[in-house]
Amino acid sequence: MLGSGTVIKLHELKAIGKSIRAISRETGHARNTVRRYLRTQGLPERKPRSKRPSKLDPFKPLIHQYMEQGIFNCEVLFRLLQEHGYQGGRTILKDYIKAFRPPKQLPAVQRYETRPGEQAQVDWGICEYTDPEGQVHKVPVFVMVLGYSRAIYVEFAKRCDIHSFLRCMVHAFEYFGGIPEVILTDRMKTVILGMENDRKPRWHALFADFAATAGFVPRVCRVRRPQTKGKVERSIRFVKENFLPGRRFVDLEDLNRQAISWCDEKNRRIHGTTGERPCDRLKQEKLKCLPPREHWKPYLLERRRVSQDGFVSYDGARYGVPWRYSGREVTVFERNGQVEVQIGYELISRHEKTTKSREIRTCPDQYKGLTLAQGYLVPRPRATQIPVHDVEVRSLEVYEQLTGVSP
Template sequence: MLRSGIVISLHTMRAEGKSIREIARETGHSRNTIRRYLRANGLPERKPRKTRVSKLDPFKPFLQERIQEGIYNCEVLYQLLREKGYNGGRTILKDYVKDFRPPKQIPAVLRYETQPGEYAQVDWGLCVYVDKDGNVRKVPVFVMVLGYSRATYIEFTKRCDIHSFLRCLIHAFEYFGGIPKVMLTDQMKTVVLGMGDDRKPRWHSLFADFAAAIGLVPKVCRVRRPETKGKVERGVRYVKNNFIPGRQFIDLQDLNRQALQWCDQINQRIHGTTGERPCDRLRQETLSPIPSADRWEKYLHEPRQVSRDGFVSYDGVRYGVPWVYSGREVTIREVNGWVEIWADGARIAHHEKVYKSRGIVFCPNQYAGLTTSQGYAYPRPQAKQMPAQQVEVRPLDVYEQVAEVGA
């Protein structure tokens, strides 16, 4: 069948007085075709083709029964038909089943809205940046979103271990001004060591102690069901797509300073789901009060081993301590940009945090007295040489006189 534009050109040439022969010579179409289109009122109707008998026709009732059972896999249907004696091909089978196949759809889920102060969702993400040497690097980011208010807190770290996780949790609670009742997470290796025989999570012992100390109930979502914690999943994507692109920073401290400013900004914008500002709804969150510092201070300490030359490694930087603690186990914590090192309940070193990896920070008078004590912090068992005793020398007459007096 000719296209409508060609049919219009045929009528135009005919109206100009051209003969059928001239039109056929210019267009290349046969004269009978030109006459048929010129005589028709509009486009001529296509004659219906005769229906061909298909090898699939005898098996269509059987196919309809299988389709009603929800079987649309043509390979499965093909094998079933072969058992029934079908000797046709797969193409006609696929063309037939295609008209009955339901459209693809994502399984529907129930939307769950939490009450004020009830839920918080947390997760880790990995963001990509280019360092000053042009190398592509990855930096972990901690994200927490409160379920009711949608208030968001993010923090970048160097590690995704349990100590970094607890430190970020504490900072998030301090930012929000309270603690939610339940914290929902996936089965992250940071806090979930595995699932027991009863299908209950085996929590990291340090995290379990922390949650019990502050009254937090941890829960895990189902495996491969990220929509269960969709708020924080979207929060991680939002960080990757809206915060990181084009961001310039000097070090991790500068990046977290900008991240905190960004959190303040997004928590003051109108949220697309609630239609309200998260900072306004945050005031309605009935969060539990933050406990005293001594209740979670111990969770900010990380155990470290002091090297023989008197250094402790933390986030890729070596911090010095007095040499007498060499070889001992100490604890280290980060407070407001400072690194504190503790032993026996006392702070033995205090350094401003360095964010450049492989740095070395010495402690004042770190090696004082090392040479005198030969590197030992405590006295070693040893003998002591005494001076020779002075004996009085007397003549023999003295002893004879003493003997006579005694007689």
């Protein structure tokens, strides 16, 4: 069958007055072929060819029985057909199965909508940024999404440990102005330590205490079912694709300020799923009231041991304390952008928090008196030398009386 371009050329040659014989000589096509295409309007229809029987035809009803059972693997079908006497090849079988094979897809799930105040979904994501030297670094991002309102909270951290997780949880609750009934998380090690014999999670002790204090029920999603917490999964992707690209920031504190502004902006937009603004639906959440601020303190502090040179490590930086506390266990507490170091209820050091990793900050008079004390808090036991004229001169009779010897 001739192509459309060739057919057009035949008509052009006919239009300029050339004969069938001349057109046939010029194009190389038979005169009958040229005559047939010039007589037909458009392209002539291809005559259907008679279908040749194949070795697969007798087995097609059997193939359909197997496909109704969900068997579409051609190697399996080839083996089963051979057991019934099939002597054809694999290729013809694959070509036939291809038209009936269902597309690959995830199993369908039922959409789950939560009641106001019922659930929040929480997870970590890993983002990347480039420093001024062009090196690429990873930074964890904490995301919490309220299930009903779709209100979002985002915070970047230096690490994904339990202390960073609890700090971010507190900040998210304070941002939303309340606490939902259920917190759904992934099976992260900062939340669960494993599974009991009854298939119930073995919660991290600090996280379990925090949940009891805050008044929410912790739950984890099913294994290999990330769609269980699809709201927060999509929100993490939204942060990576919408917030982060092209973002310029000075340090982690600056990045988090921009993240809060971005959350405020997105919570005021019309949500694509609900058709309403998350900030408006947030008023309908009916979240539980926040506990007094001091109730959070046990979960916002970290226990550290002072190094030999008088520093405590906290959130990637080192903060100085007076040298006499070296080797002691202290608590580190972050409040209003300041890092406070305490022993019991005694405040021994306070610093402005730094967001630079490995930065060292000393405190005033950190090593005062260190040289004189030679690094020891308690003086080492020693004797005392006195001047010669201070020694009392006694007669021999005194010593003889003491020993009981008479002259």
